[in-house]
Amino acid sequence: MKIQNLLALSALVISPLVNAGNTNLLNSNGIKYPEGWRNWATISVSHRTDNNTLRLIVGNSIAITAIQSGNTQPWPNGSIIGKVVWKEAVLESWKAAIVPKQLVHTEFMFKDSNKYSKTQGWGWARWVGLDQKPFNKGAQVCFSCHSPVQHRDWVFTEPAEFPEITHRY
Numbered sequence: 739m740k741i742q743n744l745l746a747l748s749a750l751v752i753s754p755l756v757n758a759g760n761t762n763l764l765n766s767n768g769i770k771y772p773e774g775w776r777n778w779a780t781i782s783v784s785h786r787t788d789n790n791t792l793r794l795i796v797g798n799s800i801a802i803t804a805i806q807s808g809n810t811q812p813w814p815n816g817s818i819i820g821k822v823v824w825k826e827a828v829l830e831s832w833k834a835a836i837v838p839k840q841l842v843h844t845e846f847m848f849k850d851s852n853k854y855s856k857t858q859g860w861g862w863a864r865w866v867g868l869d870q871k872p873f874n875k876g877a878q879v880c881f882s883c884h885s886p887v888q889h890r891d892w893v894f895t896e897p898a899e900f901p902e903i904t905h906r907y
Contacts, residue, residue: 766863766872772798772846775820781805782898785826785836792838794822795895805897812859812891817849819895841868847893860892 763771778796785792797805801817804810813819823845824838848854848861864873885892 763865763870764872766865766874767861769846769848769861769863771863771865771870772818772820772848775818775844775846778802778818778820780898781819782895784895790826791842792824792826792836796820796822810891810893810897812851813849813893815850815852815859817847819847819893821845821895843867843873844870845873858888858892 765771775796775798778798779802781795781797781801783792783794797820798816798818800814801819804814804817821844823842825840825842826836827839829835829837843864843866845862845864848863849859850861851859854861865871866873
């Protein structure tokens with residue numbers, strides 16, 4: 739499976755909703771805010787019905803290359819997976835559509851087997867709201883939530899299937 743870069747779509751969705759000017763944010767769980775993530779490729783989307791949120795899942799170039807080559811068990815060091823999380827809302831002009839509304843947070847998983855050996859090779863960080871305040875309640879909060887998918891290298895996300903373009907008009 740080849741993941742196509744949906745950079746333009748990601749930029750359209752994310753840029754207006756997250757404080758793009760603030761690149762001097764405080765660390766979360768000792769991890770620096772990942773600059774440039776708004777330009778990463780889309781991995782997938784998800785809808786959590788337990789908390790009524792929509793999520794856009796993006797990855798840095800290392801994560802995207804790992805997906806394209808089927809090399810995610812385990813994910814290679816340097817992979818970063820990000821989630822942008824919004825509360826869901828019904829689209830006013832089309833009641834059958836669920837769309838993102840209020841930004842809840844952005845969160846990231848950083849793969850470094852040596853640096854994060856105590857949490858199975860992943861570092862977790864989260865920034866809350868449009869002002870992106872660090873969520874510093876410890877990586878253990880994220881780590882314990884991800885325990886059901888430890889057999890998948892601690893990652894819930896299933897990469898979405900994208901068409902492979904083989905012809906041009």
